[in-house]
Amino acid sequence: MADYKLVIGGEGVTTSDHLDVKNPATEQVVGRCPIATDEHLDAAVDAAATAFLAWSVVPDEERKAAVCRMADVIRENSEELAELLTREQGKPLNGLGSRFELQGAEAWARHTATIDLPVEILHQDESGSVELHRKPLGVVGSITPWNFPLMIAIWHIAPAIRTGNTVVLKPSPYTPLSTIRMVELLNEVLPAGVLNVVTGRDDLGQKITEHAGIQKIVFTGSSATGKKVMQAAADTLKRVTLELGGNDAGIVLPDANPSEIAEGLFWGAFINNGQTCAALKRLYVPDALHDEICAALVEYASKVQMGDGLDETSILGPIQNKMQFDKVVELVEDARARGARILCGGTVPEGSGYFYPATIVADVSDGFRLVDEEQFGPVLPVIRYSSLDDAISRANASESGLGGSAWSSDIDRAKQVASQLECGSVWINNHGMVKPFAPFGGVKASGIGVEFGRQGLEEYTSIQVVHS
Numbered sequence: 155m156a157d158y159k160l161v162i163g164g165e166g167v168t169t170s171d172h173l174d175v176k177n178p179a180t181e182q183v184v185g186r187c188p189i190a191t192d193e194h195l196d197a198a199v200d201a202a203a204t205a206f207l208a209w210s211v212v213p214d215e216e217r218k219a220a221v222c223r224m225a226d227v228i229r230e231n232s233e234e235l236a237e238l239l240t241r242e243q244g245k246p247l248n249g250l251g252s253r254f255e256l257q258g259a260e261a262w263a264r265h266t267a268t269i270d271l272p273v274e275i276l277h278q279d280e281s282g283s284v285e286l287h288r289k290p291l292g293v294v295g296s297i298t299p300w301n302f303p304l305m306i307a308i309w310h311i312a313p314a315i316r317t318g319n320t321v322v323l324k325p326s327p328y329t330p331l332s333t334i335r336m337v338e339l340l341n342e343v344l345p346a347g348v349l350n351v352v353t354g355r356d357d358l359g360q361k362i363t364e365h366a367g368i369q370k371i372v373f374t375g376s377s378a379t380g381k382k383v384m385q386a387a388a389d390t391l392k393r394v395t396l397e398l399g400g401n402d403a404g405i406v407l408p409d410a411n412p413s414e415i416a417e418g419l420f421w422g423a424f425i426n427n428g429q430t431c432a433a434l435k436r437l438y439v440p441d442a443l444h445d446e447i448c449a450a451l452v453e454y455a456s457k458v459q460m461g462d463g464l465d466e467t468s469i470l471g472p473i474q475n476k477m478q479f480d481k482v483v484e485l486v487e488d489a490r491a492r493g494a495r496i497l498c499g500g501t502v503p504e505g506s507g508y509f510y511p512a513t514i515v516a517d518v519s520d521g522f523r524l525v526d527e528e529q530f531g532p533v534l535p536v537i538r539y540s541s542l543d544d545a546i547s548r549a550n551a552s553e554s555g556l557g558g559s560a561w562s563s564d565i566d567r568a569k570q571v572a573s574q575l576e577c578g579s580v581w582i583n584n585h586g587m588v589k590p591f592a593p594f595g596g597v598k599a600s601g602i603g604v605e606f607g608r609q610g611l612e613e614y615t616s617i618q619v620v621h622s
């Protein structure tokens with residue numbers, strides 16, 4: 155059984171305590187994750203602070219080249235990382251699984267290397283000039299979830315490093331091993347201390363948010379934890395970027411063609427087994443199309459193979475952990491008990507692992523837990539509507555505001571609906587397709603700030619205005 159190490163100041167550091175990381179497909183232990191003490195965290199923050207002195211003044215072109223080298227390292231080691239990711243996260247190697255995640259991580263690093271934040275001239279005349287400069291913040295604490303551990307880590311660390319900050323990264327206790335391995339590899343092309351990783355349980359996240367030596371927190375996780383992060387960060391007035399939970403609604407317009415949109419709807423909802431922040435989690439369909447859309451979704455679901463992610467033929471894997479598995483079962487059983495129809499899936503297969511089949515649920519409505527709460531799993535509730543305005547207001551009647559979608563043969567009509575949805579991203583005829591150049595973030599309880607693109611990069615900087 156492999157024991158993994160923390161990475162502090164470019165060195166592997168062993169700990170006396172560990173926690174077991176399980177493969178959700180087999181419930182067998184994959185490896186042992188180190189548990190960092192307070193002293194380890196202090197050492198990681200010190201290493202990052204020391205590295206910041208030099209890294210923050212390295213010429214921009216050198217930092218761009220370093221982030222490109224990070225992308226190269228991810229590409230060169232993608233098979234090793236994908237396999238480890240599948241073992242601990244459960245997602246399949248194929249489909250929209252581990253290899254796809256590694257491709258995303260590489261693409262994001264490569265694109266982030268190209269974005270510039272040039273000095274802006276705000277004013278210039280014979281009396282002088284006013285210039286806006288962007289400066290790095292210092293040590294960034296990055297806290298990541300278990301659904302896309304590697305891609306989300308890159309979403310945090312590439313822009314931080316690109317802009318001259320240094321990083322202390324803490325992955326989820328459910329999926330820390332692939333992140334540790336990726337950080338070890340990235341340290342081969344980064345100066346010591348620029349990127350450190352500490353691992354442990356949730357309390358380590360709280361200690362990071364409270365730590366006086368850290369200037370900013372970038373956090374991706376649930377809205378409940380995001381609120382705690384913001385509170386804990388307040389004492390030291392840290393900058394925060396919070397990418398939180400979603401309960402995204404999709405609205406099918408009456409002119410949509412069910413057979414044309416079924417595949418997009420299915421993957422909008424079931425990407426990563428539904429364990430995706432901006433997945434389609436509630437689908438509103440007009441009465442006239444309801445049965446046809448349900449049938450098309452059920453037919454598509456029947457073709458998608460679920461199994462151990464290491465099997466090259468699997469397209470969906472298990473749910474990542476027992477806690478999430480139990481929540482999904484509970485929400486479906488609650489809906490069933492209240493008279494919902496389970497059109498496909500909805501039963502736990504025999505055998506080990508946290509497998510749950512792709513499940514489509516009809517005869518549900520707002521007020522059901524499955525509709526009102528974020529299921530974060532392979533279940534899609536299909537909700538009828540008779541008035542489009544009513545569907546829009548039900549879609550907006552949620553604390554969350556991460557993503558949304560409108561599905562129609564008429565793009566302009568779909569855009570009109572999209573503009574009325576209260577969310578940070580809205581897609582027409584697809585759901586959840588993020589791009590490295592397009593800012594991504596939530597409104598309402600789905601977060602604060604954005605990632606990606608120039609606006610995402612700016613969040614890792616402070617403004618200094620130079621008047622001359």
Ligand code: NAD
Pocket residue numbers: 297298299300301302324325326327355356357358359360361363374375376377378379380382383396397398399400430431432528530556596600601
């Ligand atoms: P979580 O909030 O339970 O955990 C996220 C991370 O926070 C983990 O590393 C955890 O150890 C750490 N943590 C736990 N308690 C903490 C505390 N008090 N202070 C600081 N850190 C703490 O979330 P999860 O279950 O890992 O991920 C699922 C959630 O994340 C879902 O709600 C999903 O929608 C959301 N998510 C959002 C995005 C986005 O971009 N908006 C992306 C992926 C996931």
